[in-house]
Amino acid sequence: MITVYKFGSIGDVSDASPFCVKVEAYLRLAGLPYQTLSGAHYLRKAPKGKLPYIEDNGKIIADSSFILNYLKETYGDSLDDGLSKTDKAIAHAFSKMIEENLYWILVHARWKLDHNAAILNKAFFGGIPFPLNKIIAFIAHKNIMKALYKHGMGRHSDDEIVEIGNRDLQALSDFLGNKTYFFGDKPTTLDAVAYGMLVEMIRVPIFTAPVFERAKSFQNLVEFTGRFHQNYFQK
Ligand SMILES: N[C@@H](CCC(=O)N[C@@H](CS)C(=O)NCC(=O)O)C(=O)O
CATH class of the missing domain: 1.20.1050.10 (Glutathione S-transferase Yfyf (Class Pi); Chain A, domain 2)
Structure with a gap:
């Protein structure tokens, strides 16, 4: 199961950080199951000192763009197939x-x-x-x-x-x-x-x-x- 480390929701928005929302939004678009762990204290464990980062099958990936690249390479991605x-x-x-x-x-x-x-x-x-x-x-x-x-x-x-x-x-x-x-x-x-x-x-x-x-x-x-x-x- 993919785990997303993030800050936490704000009102009915899934996270206070646009980069954390982006990763969750992508996971939802791609239909990939995931769980989240929230808290600013995860910054201390974050490989690049920023959130989000994810953990998947023992691998840790930091930075929303690298995360999306990893997800695309690992699970395939038909979302952008129609794009020239x-x-x-x-x-x-x-x-x-x-x-x-x-x-x-x-x-x-x-x-x-x-x-x-x-x-x-x-x-x-x-x-x-x-x-x-x-x-x-x-x-x-x-x-x-x-x-x-x-x-x-x-x-x-x-x-x-x-x-x-x-x-x-x-x-x-x-x-x-x-x-x-x-x-x-x-x-x-x-x-x-x-x-x-x-x-x-x-x-x-x-x-x-x-x-x-x-x-x-x-x-x-x-x-x-x-x-x-x-x-x-x-x-
Ligand atoms: N390039 C990174 C940017 C992530 C980022 O800037 N996260 C901010 C929150 S929006 C953060 O964790 N800041 C904490 C800090 O800099 O101490 C990504 O795409 O994930």
């Missing part, structure tokens, strides 16, 4: 836009905006006794701010961040158009990647941010997220 080489190139480019750019917009919204950071601190460190909880929360926040700054996203103003996020969301919305999934009637790997990110922006009401409002203003992205959620996480 050009489609696959487009899917790759969109996936990287979502994971390497839009992701930092999410990090900014959740950790740099004080009201959201307070919610996260409580959720992640609330159970730890005082004053350790404050110290750990302070260090975690400082590290994330440093990562945001070093990436470059953290150097933009709040308004610029919304503008950058808006361009990605607009591109996703334009490519989806009136289709059910990103490449037509059948979901593919890109749908798992896109759902992983969009569900965090659109369907987690405890966090509020201008860029989340922007995401919710794209009706087809909201409908896509709701459709994927209902078909693969609520049935």
